[in-house]
Amino acid sequence: MNNQYLTFTDEVRHALDNNLPIVALETTIISHGMPYPQNIQMAKEVEQIIRDNGAVPATIGFLDGKIKIGLNESELEEFATNKSVAKVSRRDLPHILATGKIGAATVAATMIGAELAGIEVFATGGIGGVHREGEVTWDVSADLTELASTNVAVVCAGCKSILDIGRTLEYLETHGVPVAGYQTSEFPSFFSRESGNPVDFRVDTPEEAASMLNTKWNLGLKGGAVIANPVPQEAAMDFNEIEQVILRALDEAKENNITGKNVTPFLLDKVKQLTGGKSLETNIALVKHNAKVAAQIAVALKK
Numbered sequence: 001m002n003n004q005y006l007t008f009t010d011e012v013r014h015a016l017d018n019n020l021p022i023v024a025l026e027t028t029i030i031s032h033g034m035p036y037p038q039n040i041q042m043a044k045e046v047e048q049i050i051r052d053n054g055a056v057p058a059t060i061g062f063l064d065g066k067i068k069i070g071l072n073e074s075e076l077e078e079f080a081t082n083k084s085v086a087k088v089s090r091r092d093l094p095h096i097l098a099t100g101k102i103g104a105a106t107v108a109a110t111m112i113g114a115e116l117a118g119i120e121v122f123a124t125g126g127i128g129g130v131h132r133e134g135e136v137t138w139d140v141s142a143d144l145t146e147l148a149s150t151n152v153a154v155v156c157a158g159c160k161s162i163l164d165i166g167r168t169l170e171y172l173e174t175h176g177v178p179v180a181g182y183q184t185s186e187f188p189s190f191f192s193r194e195s196g197n198p199v200d201f202r203v204d205t206p207e208e209a210a211s212m213l214n215t216k217w218n219l220g221l222k223g224g225a226v227i228a229n230p231v232p233q234e235a236a237m238d239f240n241e242i243e244q245v246i247l248r249a250l251d252e253a254k255e256n257n258i259t260g261k262n263v264t265p266f267l268l269d270k271v272k273q274l275t276g277g278k279s280l281e282t283n284i285a286l287v288k289h290n291a292k293v294a295a296q297i298a299v300a301l302k303k
């Protein structure tokens with residue numbers, strides 16, 4: 001893959017040259033989603049889980065005017081500690097590359113990098129979506145339009161109920177994005193295994209997920225897919241308990257007139273504060289689980 005904006009680590013370059021399974025990872029979760037040092041520990045552990053399951057990790061971020069496909073240890077450390085890392089979605093990408101500033105990739109921006117590099121599978125925590133009262137504010141994450149047009153499968157634990165999950169699923173349906181439950185018939189809500197919303201269909205093995213993805217792309221149907229993998233039971237939190245926290249976070253966002261790209265980070269930060277260390281533990285557990293399943297799907301896609 002030759003593109004003037006892409007650079008690869010040797011590990012990723014070797015995997016691409018030899019058609020080995022690769023899993024993309026985002027940097028927003030490192031720079032904006034978790035505190036130091038848990039963020040860097042999580043980032044390294046998740047990469048190792050992907051290797052242990054037979055695939056190569058490619059953490060994607062923006063640095064020195066390049067889309068970095070794979071980050072070395074000192075770059076990972078930079079994303080984990082530098083307070084001036086911008087949050088970069090599709091809209092922000094040209095500016096970040098043109099100025100050479102450091103930027104963390106959202107789900108949407110990671111999908112763009114992955115597709116340019118020829119990577120089909122991406123593991124993260126949760127996707128963005130239609131915000132509550134989105135029918136008034138028009139706050140709809142660019143992650144959803146990216147899923148509609150970019151050929152990358154996103155393995156996630158659903159989305160947080162800071163969002164309007166029902167409308168998020170409606171949006172994905174309108175744009176033809178398959179939403180598969182991984183060993184579940186219910187769309188998970190990140191911290192909890194349930195959300196009250198059914199998925200379109202379920203897949204129970206990596207091979208079933210790979211077969212669905214291959215069929216979609218062989219048909220020439222553009223766009224990605226959501227593989228919704230619930231948080232492991234032992235790490236899950238109570239849905240109603242989280243809902244109370246989220247209602248408080250939403251109130252505070254309103255009181256503080258938080259708008260635009262700051263909404264999601266503000267809400268995530270409030271939820272983190274209000275639940276203490278518990279939500280962070282759950283968050284780390286579900287990301288690791290998603291990394292494992294994503295690696296298995298990436299392996300199945302190469303068979």
Ligand code: PSU
Nearest residue numbers: 028029033106107126128141142261264
């Ligand atoms: N939801 C989470 N954790 C996250 C994000 C969303 O539970 O870290 C991040 C992801 O990088 C996602 C982005 O792509 O927030 C969405 O932001 P926005 O709603 O501004 O599009």
Ligand code: MN
Nearest residue numbers: 139140141260
């Ligand atoms: Mn938004």
